[in-house]
Amino acid sequence: MRDAYVKTLAEIQDDVRVLITSLEKTLEETKTALFSQDLDKARMVRDGDDKFDEQIRGIMRKDLTVQVLQSPVASDWRSLMGTFRVLSELERIADHCSDMALYIARILERNPVVKPPEGFKEMYEDMQSLLEESFRCYLEGDDEKARYIGDKDDIVDADFERLLPRLTDEIKKDPDDVASYVDYVLLLKYMERTADHGTNIGNWVLYMKKNLLKGDNGFTMD
Template identity: 30%
Template sequence: MRNAPAGYRHFHDELALLKQRLLDMSERAESLVALSVEALLERDRDKAIAVIEADEELDRLEVEAENQAIAMLALQQPMARDLRFLIGAIKVSSDLERVGDHAVNIAQCAVRLVDQRVAVPAVPALADMARRARAMLSDSLDAFIRGDGALGRAVGKADDDVDAQHEGIFRALLADMMGDPQSIAPSLELLLVSRNLERVADLATNIGEDAVYLAEGKQIRHRFDEDAPTPSSSDST
């Protein structure tokens, strides 16, 4: 790119900066989900409060990423793949901010469980569900940044396992509540945690879909089992 026009170099410098911002957002969102689940499992109120207070940083990163993408759309008027990336980046930044909101919801559940001082049913599947959701989020960002349609599709398929775990947790906690009325309040909190983790996986799936759109120029929402056509060579620049 040594002989590229200055405007072209500037655009790709800005593009690299935007990609890094999205990666920073993803890393922060993943860490907040991890910390919120740690707070829940360890009944650690301080960790839960740290998650709640850190959400403002993710909100700020979303605004910065969105503003940059909009400015690049307005000033550079990109075409084809670059245009798809910028449109996708706006959606991805919003999804990552929402991941932070779900981490806050989990942290708030942890705070309430600590304050209630009641016995909490053991749900070992929650830790694995959180691990799977975080892995999906990491993979989906990698897929979007690299324009890897195959990895984006794999994220969508992995969502089925998280949905199945959520259903299993629901059935287990329902049985606990039917057997012991005193477990109803804490069980409802754990159901809310499971639901929030399931939503994190859904948001990762959204980002995976955006990665496929970036790579192939095709919207595939709710159709991960379909084979996408190969884009024309004129649309790959």
């Protein structure tokens, strides 16, 4: 029984690792769609969310089954519970990639001449860097680095605050392309939200490794 329990825990971690690898690829494909103006890539990402939903639901079922049937010790229970919550964050990141691809496709179908504003790529890469760091922290159980993911989120928030007025100015200067610039505003917001989910993953790593929850020793959970 113990061997089966340990095997299942290892399988869950392997499954999450595969999921994260796929999600990192999708984040890169979303980036390519946006900045290379690749409509086919945008449509592929937009329509690919179901595969993540199915994959995540399967891992969640396995996680819950162990929690309910195996009576895990406290540290294992925290790991299982934290993983379950991380899976929820990964699901939202996948959803946001699909949503961003939807808006990218709309922009390209409407008028591909309307390019991403200056600074947009920097914000996407800041968001992507944060997510990759949070993924590594989870997979490696690195609670020390997880403490500082919020600092990266501050950078993404600053990008948002800097870019939003630029987009507002573009809308005023180019009223014929208002719809596309509004979609860029929505993309901006989705990038900010996606980074927030990466920050949450870092927070759950701290819970799993240090048993810290919101309010504990100044630790906050967004």
